[in-house]
Amino acid sequence: MEFPPATPIVYRPNxxxxxxxxxxxxxxxxxxxxxxxxxxxxxxxxxxxxxxxxLFRELAEExxxxxxxxxxxxxxxxxxxxxxxxxxxxxxxxGQEQTYFRCxxxxxxxxxxxxxxxxxxxxxxxxxxxEFQMTWxxxxxxxxxxxxxxxxxxxxxxxxxx
Numbered sequence: 001m002e003f004p005p006a007t008p009i010v011y012r013p014n015x016x017x018x019x020x021x022x023x024x025x026x027x028x029x030x031x032x033x034x035x036x037x038x039x040x041x042x043x044x045x046x047x048x049x050x051x052x053x054x055l056f057r058e059l060a061e062e063x064x065x066x067x068x069x070x071x072x073x074x075x076x077x078x079x080x081x082x083x084x085x086x087x088x089x090x091x092x093x094x095g096q097e098q099t100y101f102r103c104x105x106x107x108x109x110x111x112x113x114x115x116x117x118x119x120x121x122x123x124x125x126x127x128x129x130x131e132f133q134m135t136w137x138x139x140x141x142x143x144x145x146x147x148x149x150x151x152x153x154x155x156x157x158x159x160x161x162x
Contacts, residue, residue: 009082012093015055016042016079018152019070019105025126027105028136029063029114032122038136042098051075051099062120064113065105074102076151079144098144102152129153135160 018040019027031037043058045051052075056067082095089096114121129149134157137145142159149155 009094010092011080011095011097012089013045013051013054014042014096014098015045015051015058016040016098016100016148017055017059018100018102018148019059019065020073020102021105021126023126024128026129026132027063027124028127028132029121029124032119035122036136037138038133039141040100044096051077052101055099055101055103061117062114063124064116065107065111069105069107069111071104071106072101073104074152076100076148079147081141081144084138084140100148100152130155132157134158 017027021027027040028038029041031039041059041062043054043062045054046057049057052072055072056070059065059070060067077099079098079100080095081098083089083093086094088094112124114124130153132145132149134142134145146157146159149157
């Protein structure tokens with residue numbers, strides 16, 4: 001029996017930000033619609049934008065931080081994940097391909113505004129990289145987060161057994 005070829009996944013270009021303060025703690029935020037789901041700020045790259053422009057736009061929209069409070073330290077491309085249950089975003093994208101930026105945050109905690117535009121996060125905090133818990137991340141994103149922590153911090157985060 002022959003099967004038709006599978007439809008290839010179209011990945012949406014996306015950026016994600018690892019913000020680090022002066023004590024080398026990283027910024028994580030809890031999703032407003034999923035208690036206990038902590039992540040880095042992230043978002044899609046709009047038509048006509050480059051990755052760095054999207055990064056600064058997304059940080060202003062999601063957490064209220066302006067470009068003048070950030071210094072890009074490192075950039076890495078090619079992190080991919082597929083959405084679960086054949087879900088499509090915007091009717092076409094079956095996953096996301098992310099460019100991660102590690103940035104020095106030079107402002108103060110008062111610079112954060114989670115309600116800057118459309119609120120995606122309920123709360124935020126600074127943690128040390130090794131304090132990040134993989135149970136905070138949906139299963140379909142865990143491989144990316146594990147790779148990000150290994151690539152940027154040399155940390156092997158343990159995968160949950162759930």
